Amino acid sequence: MSVLVYTEINKGKVKKSSLEAVNYASKIAELTGTSVTALAINAEGAHLEDIGKAGAKKILSVKNDALKGLDNMLLAATVEQVAKAENSKVIIFSFDIVGKAVAPRLAAKLKAGLVAGAVDYPVVNGNSLDVKKNVFSGKATAIYSINSDIKIISLLPNSFPVKLGENSASTSDFNVDLSAVKSKIVVKEKKSNDVGGMAPLPEAELVVSAGRGLKGPENWSMVEELAKSLGATTACSRPVADMHWRPHHEHVGQTGVAIRPNLYIAIGISGAIQHLAGVNGSKTIVVINNDKEAPFFKSADYGIVGDAFTIIPKLTEAVKKFKANQN
Numbered sequence: 001m002s003v004l005v006y007t008e009i010n011k012g013k014v015k016k017s018s019l020e021a022v023n024y025a026s027k028i029a030e031l032t033g034t035s036v037t038a039l040a041i042n043a044e045g046a047h048l049e050d051i052g053k054a055g056a057k058k059i060l061s062v063k064n065d066a067l068k069g070l071d072n073m074l075l076a077a078t079v080e081q082v083a084k085a086e087n088s089k090v091i092i093f094s095f096d097i098v099g100k101a102v103a104p105r106l107a108a109k110l111k112a113g114l115v116a117g118a119v120d121y122p123v124v125n126g127n128s129l130d131v132k133k134n135v136f137s138g139k140a141t142a143i144y145s146i147n148s149d150i151k152i153i154s155l156l157p158n159s160f161p162v163k164l165g166e167n168s169a170s171t172s173d174f175n176v177d178l179s180a181v182k183s184k185i186v187v188k189e190k191k192s193n194d195v196g197g198m199a200p201l202p203e204a205e206l207v208v209s210a211g212r213g214l215k216g217p218e219n220w221s222m223v224e225e226l227a228k229s230l231g232a233t234t235a236c237s238r239p240v241a242d243m244h245w246r247p248h249h250e251h252v253g254q255t256g257v258a259i260r261p262n263l264y265i266a267i268g269i270s271g272a273i274q275h276l277a278g279v280n281g282s283k284t285i286v287v288i289n290n291d292k293e294a295p296f297f298k299s300a301d302y303g304i305v306g307d308a309f310t311i312i313p314k315l316t317e318a319v320k321k322f323k324a325n326q327n
């Protein structure tokens with residue numbers, strides 16, 4: 001019996017959220033007297049090494065070209081086959097794009113209980129796991145008890161540390177049979193307006209986000225410039241994505257991506273509850289708004305009352321100067 005953890009490679013590296021998931025799985029294994037098996041798909045040696053360092057004791061490496069497109073149906077079938085072979089009773093995902101799509105499918109296949117978006121380590125309570133997650137748009141937390149035979153938990157990215165130690169994992173190949181899955185990706189579109197090379201939004205530690213106060217898409221180069229100077233990922237409020245000023249994958253909040261960065265800079269965003277729901281787990285919040293009564297200031301650690309069009313260039317300049325002095 002093992003705790004199974006799904007890991008993913010992105011831009012040549014094991015995703016940070018996957019390493020968090022392996023660490024978390026190790027904690028559950030410790031609490032339940034079992035060990036961690038990690039599933040790695042189309043991974044190379046260096047990736048397997050990192051997964052081992054994060055605490056996996058066994059790594060099952062699946063090489064399959066059909067899985068390169070991250071098709072949710074194929075991934076769910078893959079994790080199901082591995083979970084059955086390993087007799088896994090606890091399965092861990094990150095609550096990211098893949099985890100949001102695959103974990104519920106897998107839960108239905110395995111008749112497993114699922115808690116999506118855990119923010120703390122579980123408490124073992126007899127045969128149950130008590131798992132904490134945010135509810136009511138982050139205004140409260142609730143503890144869900146999973147008492148099914150197989151339990152699935154997905155983790156809110158940036159909620160758990162990544163600790164790397166010695167790699168003592170054994171690695172073996174695992175062949176999956178995906179012939180029964182009738183699924184095919186027909187169109188794949190690459191988003192073109194990401195700030196190059198930055199972390200994907202769900203796992204970004206620094207985020208610069210802007211809202212309707214920016215007036216129009218033509219003003220976003222200013223926001224991107226600030227993000228670039230900080231090494232941050234860009235995000236936006238929902239109306240901004242609805243008006244197609246920015247792509248929908250940048251929209252944060254209740255109906256968008258939920259994030260927990262170390263730093264969230266909100267520019268020209270009013271701070272509606274639906275927006276806060278996705279960002280109020282951020283460790284430090286900086287709000288820039290020309291209305292001193294804007295609700296966002298109540299959630300801010302630091303606030304600047306003023307015109308974004310004056311403040312953003314000054315801030316970018318100051319960051320660049322600071323970084324230049326450090327070198």
Ligand SMILES: Cc1cc2nc3c(=O)[nH]c(=O)nc-3n(C[C@H](O)[C@H](O)[C@H](O)COP(=O)(O)OP(=O)(O)OC[C@H]3O[C@@H](n4cnc5c(N)ncnc54)[C@H](O)[C@@H]3O)c2cc1C
Nearest residue numbers: 211212213237238253254255268269270274275290291308
């Ligand atoms: C069911 C539901 C779900 C929703 N989900 C989401 C969600 O997931 N995410 C989300 O973001 N919203 C969501 N919303 C919408 C939400 O209620 C707000 O309408 C939205 O967040 C407002 O976006 P905003 O702050 O960019 O725009 P506004 O509310 O128009 O605020 C613009 C802000 O910019 C400031 N400003 C204007 N000019 C300047 C300037 N020159 N310099 C500095 N500041 C300036 C203004 O003072 C104002 O505070 C949802 C709503 C509903 C009903």
